[in-house]
């Protein structure tokens with residue numbers, strides 16, 4: 221069995237999962253909401269650290285770093301676990317306002333300048349889809365050290381991100397090349413293996429972490445992945461659409477970019493896929 225087949229069989233991304241997402245009215249999801257639901261379907265949960273029971277405790281504190289303006293993960297978790305306390309932090313101060321949970325708060329902050337929390341403050345520190353925000357040096361020198369610092373002894377740290385991007389249609393190859401250029405402008409190399417090696421090494425180097433676990437899922441993009449694959453293609457179109465404002469000044473006119481996106485939406489018979497990985501570990505007592 222190939223690695224791709226193995227990962228596919230690990231997923232429960234059957235037509236059932238795809239249908240379920242399609243029926244829940246995908247149009248109400250924005251790009252990050254759709255990705256959030258896709259991750260939940262892939263893993264059957266919003267986290268993999270063994271904290272399910274502890275999340276029912278009143279003194280259990282959760283931090284989500286780089287929570288984003290829609291903060292879907294926090295909105296859902298704080299509703300599912302009303303006893304625990306949740307904090308979302310992002311460098312951009314645009315946070316959701318329309319929620320009724322009183323166990324959720326947001327704060328503006330930049331992890332590169334240090335998280336505005338005392339050492340050992342949180343039982344669970346979570347961060348996802350921020351891989352492309354930092355250089356390898358920032359991951360090593362600041363990001364991982366800060367996540368570990370604010371985590372309590374015996375607390376858990378969990379990261380989720382894209383590990384491998386295999387986009388093979390002609391349009392997606394061009395879009396990916398643009399993405400690489402964009403990252404390079406930010407000083408970030410798209411070829412760094414942060415999710416497969418870097419983060420493990422940097423966590424290890426703190427000498428404050430025990431065993432590091434990881435778990436991966438493959439998300440097929442396009443018709444070969446059934447309903448789920450079609451949905452994933454929609455997500456990739458939304459994602460590249462949202463990047464128009466940064467790509468267009470780089471290399472092409474708006475019209476050209478629109479044509480490329482259009483081509484991407486029609487090239488749905490290629491075996492493209494993404495591999496997502498969760499890395500999770502417990503801070504030593």
Ligand SMILES: C[S@@+](CC[C@H](N)C(=O)[O-])C[C@H]1O[C@@H](n2cnc3c(N)ncnc32)[C@H](O)[C@@H]1O
Nearest residue numbers: 252286287288310311312330331332348349353
């Ligand atoms: C792709 S979004 C992911 C949002 C959210 N985690 C999710 O799962 O949808 C990346 C987020 O990281 C935030 N971010 C980037 N650099 C940051 C920094 N230095 N400190 C805090 N947040 C940062 C961005 O503002 C953005 O909201």
